[in-house]
Amino acid sequence: xxxxxxxxxxxDLTCDDENVLKDLTSSEDAAIYxxxxxxxxxxxxxxxxxxxxxxxxxxxxAVANSLSDVFAMGGEVKTAMxxxxxxxxxxxxxxxxxxxxxxxxxxxxxxGSIVGGHTIExxxxxxxxxxxxxxxxxxxYYNNTPKIGDKIILTKPLGAGILxxxxxxxxxxxxxxxxxxxxxxxxxxxxxxxMKNYDVHACxxxxxxxxxxxxxxxxxxxxxxxxxxxxxxxxxxxFEMADxxxxxxxxxxNKSYLKDKVNFITHLKDDILLFDAQxxxxxxISVGQKDADKMLDELKNNGYEDSAIVAEICQKEKYPLVVx
Numbered sequence: 001x002x003x004x005x006x007x008x009x010x011x012d013l014t015c016d017d018e019n020v021l022k023d024l025t026s027s028e029d030a031a032i033y034x035x036x037x038x039x040x041x042x043x044x045x046x047x048x049x050x051x052x053x054x055x056x057x058x059x060x061x062a063v064a065n066s067l068s069d070v071f072a073m074g075g076e077v078k079t080a081m082x083x084x085x086x087x088x089x090x091x092x093x094x095x096x097x098x099x100x101x102x103x104x105x106x107x108x109x110x111x112g113s114i115v116g117g118h119t120i121e122x123x124x125x126x127x128x129x130x131x132x133x134x135x136x137x138x139x140x141y142y143n144n145t146p147k148i149g150d151k152i153i154l155t156k157p158l159g160a161g162i163l164x165x166x167x168x169x170x171x172x173x174x175x176x177x178x179x180x181x182x183x184x185x186x187x188x189x190x191x192x193x194x195m196k197n198y199d200v201h202a203c204x205x206x207x208x209x210x211x212x213x214x215x216x217x218x219x220x221x222x223x224x225x226x227x228x229x230x231x232x233x234x235x236x237x238x239f240e241m242a243d244x245x246x247x248x249x250x251x252x253x254n255k256s257y258l259k260d261k262v263n264f265i266t267h268l269k270d271d272i273l274l275f276d277a278q279x280x281x282x283x284x285i286s287v288g289q290k291d292a293d294k295m296l297d298e299l300k301n302n303g304y305e306d307s308a309i310v311a312e313i314c315q316k317e318k319y320p321l322v323v324x
Contacts, residue, residue, distance in 0.1 A: 017033075019033055019034045019035075020032070020033055020034075021033070021034055021040065021137065021140070028073070028142060028143055028144075029044065029068075029069035029072045029073055029143055029204055029205060030042050030043060030044035030069040030070060030072075030073055030075070030133075031043045031044070032073070032135070032137070032140060034137050037137065037138075038136060038137075039134055039135075039136070039137070040134070040135050040136070040137040040140070041132060041133070041134065042069075042070045042073055042075035042131075042132070042133040042134065042135050043130075043131070043132055043133075044066070044069040044070060044130075044131050045066070045083070045128065045129070045130040045131065046062075046065055046066040046069070046128045046129070047062070047066075047083050047085075047126050047127060047128030048061070048062050048065055048126070048127065048128055048279055049124060049125060049126060050125050050127075051164040051167070051180075051184065051279055052164070052167065052177065052180065052181055052184075053167075054098075054181075055095045055096075055098035055099045055102070056098045056099070056101060056102040057102060057181045057185060058099055058102065058127065059098065059099035059100060059101065059102025059103040059106070059127065060102040060103065060105065060106040060181075060185040061181070061184040061185050061279065061280055062099075062103065062127045062128050062129070063080075063102070063103045063106040063107050063129060064106060064184060064185050064186065064187050064188070064280040065128070065184075065207070065279055065280035066080070066128050066129040066130075066131055067080070067107070067110065067112070067129070067131055067187065067188075067189070068187075068188045068205045068207070068280060068281075068283075069131075069205065070131055070133040070135075071110075071187070071188040071189055071191070071192035071205070071283070072141065072143070072188065072192070072203050072204050072205045072283055073135060073140055073141050073142070073203070074135055074139055074140055074141040074192060074195075074196065074203070075133035075134060075135035075140075075192075076110075076111075076133050076134050076135070077107070077110050077111070077112035077131060077132075077133045077189075078112060078113070078132055078133050078134055079112065079113050079114075079115045079131075079132050080107055080112055080113070080114050080115070080129040080130065080131045080132070081114070081115060081116045081117045081118070081129060081130045082100065082103065082114060082116070082117030082118070082119075082127070082128075082129060083117060083118060083126070083127070083128045083129060083130060084096065084099075084100075084117060084118070084119040084120070084126065084127055085119075085120055085121075085122030085124065085125060085126030085127070086119060086120075086121060086122065086125065086126075087121070087122060087123060087124065087125055088121055089121075091125070096119075099127055100114075103127075103129070106185065106187065107129075109187055109189065110187055110189040112131075112133075114129075117129075139196075141195070141200060141202065141203040142202060142203075143202055143203065143204035143214075143217055143218055144202060144217060144218055144219070144220035144222075145201055145202045145286075146201050146202040146218055146219065146223060146286035146313045147201050147286070147288070147313060148223065148313055148314065148315055149288070149289050149312070149313060150201055150202075150286040150287060150288060150289065150312065150313040151286075151287055151288075151289055151292035151309050151311070151312055151313075152215075152218075152225065152284060152285065152286055152287075152309065152310055152311035152312065152313070153283075153284075153285045153287060153292065153295065153296055153299070153307060153308070153309055153310070154206065154211070154232070154233060154282050154283075154284055154285075154307065154308055154310045155188065155191045155282035155283045155285070155299060155304045155306070155307045156183055156186065156206070156233070156281055156282025156283075156304070156306060156307075157183060157233035157234055157235045157282075157306045158206075158210075158211055158232065158233065158234045158235070158238070158273050158274070158276055158278065158281075159234050159235035159237070159238025159239075159242075159273055159276060160180060160183060160184055160235065160238075160276070160278050160279060160280075160281070161210075161248050161250065161251055161276040161277040161278050161279065162238045162241045162242050162246060162247055162248065162251070162272075162273070162276055163176065163180050163235060163237060163238050163241060164180060164184075164248075164279065165241070165246050165247065165248045166241040166246045167180065169246065171241065171244075171246060172237065172241070176237045179235065179237070180235075183235070183280075183306075184279060184280040185280070186280075186303070186304075188205060188282065188283050190302050190303060190304070191282070191283050191285075191299060191302075191304055191307075192283065194295065194298050194299055194302060195283070195285055195287070195295065197295075197298075198287055198288070198291040198294065198295045199287060199288035199290070199291045200285055200286065200287045200288075200291075200295075201286050201287070201288065202218055202285075202286040203283055203284065203285045203286065204217065204218055204283070204284050205281055205282065205283050205284065206278050206281035206282055206283075206284055207277075207278050207279065207280075207281050208250055208277045208278070208279075209254055209277070210251065210254045210258075210274065210275045210276050210277055210278065211232070211274050211275075211276075211278075211284070211310075212254070212258050212261075212262060212274050212275055212321055213254050213257070213258060213275070214284055215227075215284065215311070215321060216258065216261060216320060216321060218284065218286065219313070219320055219321075221316075221320065222316060223313050223314060223315065223316055223320075224313075224314045224315065224316050224317040224319065224320055224321070224322060225311050225312070225313060225314070225320065225321055225322070226311055226312055226314055226322045226323075226324055227274075227310055227311040227321070227322065227323045227324065228309070228310060228311060228312075228324065229266045229267070229268055229323050229324060231308045231309060231310050232268070232274070232308065232310050233306040233307070233308050233310075234268075234273055238273060238276070239269050239270055239273070242270040242272050242273060243270060247272060247276075248276075248277055250277030251272060251275050251276045251277045252275075253277075254275040254276075254277060255272060255275040258275060258321070261319060261320050261321055262274075262319060262321040262322070262323065263318070263319035263321070263322045263323070264323045265322060265323060265324045266323055266324055267323075268323075271323075274323070282304075282306075282307075286313060289312075292309055293309075296308070296309060
């Protein structure tokens, strides 16, 4: 669903518990429930259909995608429960075993534990996790609290939505598939740990609403975010697929919703990539200007080689999003 559609659907749902710091009424990445002055629960859930053919890597990517919301809020993953929709009529049980093995191997990277789950028969494969983490209630990173002058860092390249759509149509080679797996299975865990050392004011992850959709949530109608078109990391192979029209429906939905909110002073080779619906995308981090370069260097030195300063927070102008 496009950002606006989802907001309309859940807009009437409310929560009156004073310990719930973030719930359905906000556009935050995860729910926060305060236990005491030092600990709050971070809770999120996500499921995806297969984005690659290999079941082991599908399990890893689904885990990276599900855990990301906890990391975006500065939380530590503790436990997770598998959510499985499995087509047992057309797939051997070994496929499910490989998915769960990939999931377990990946969650151990951030010292989390899979403690159970639920499985049903479905005509299409589904897999994801319900995740619980801990965070200090006084040290939560919200997605809509940037400050004027902040620099915006993106930790993973765009284009994965288009490339996974092309993969389903057998239109990309093994080398590109390997690159997709590497990008999508990379946890945002280390990046989350790194940002705690710097003057970070807001954070979210780039997923289904695309870069511009999540950027719009970050500025919350209070600022304008100006993107440096030449700095935005994009998987090069995605340009060719975009030119051929291999574009997921979610990306078109994002563009339709956001087209009147973006001013393209400069155009990319294909602007649709800024709307591309991502799976297991990178963190979008709003950091104080003085810390931006130092934080970027640390990210690059710790496995996030594609990280880049992609935008800045400015005073509110006519358009909330500007590409220069």
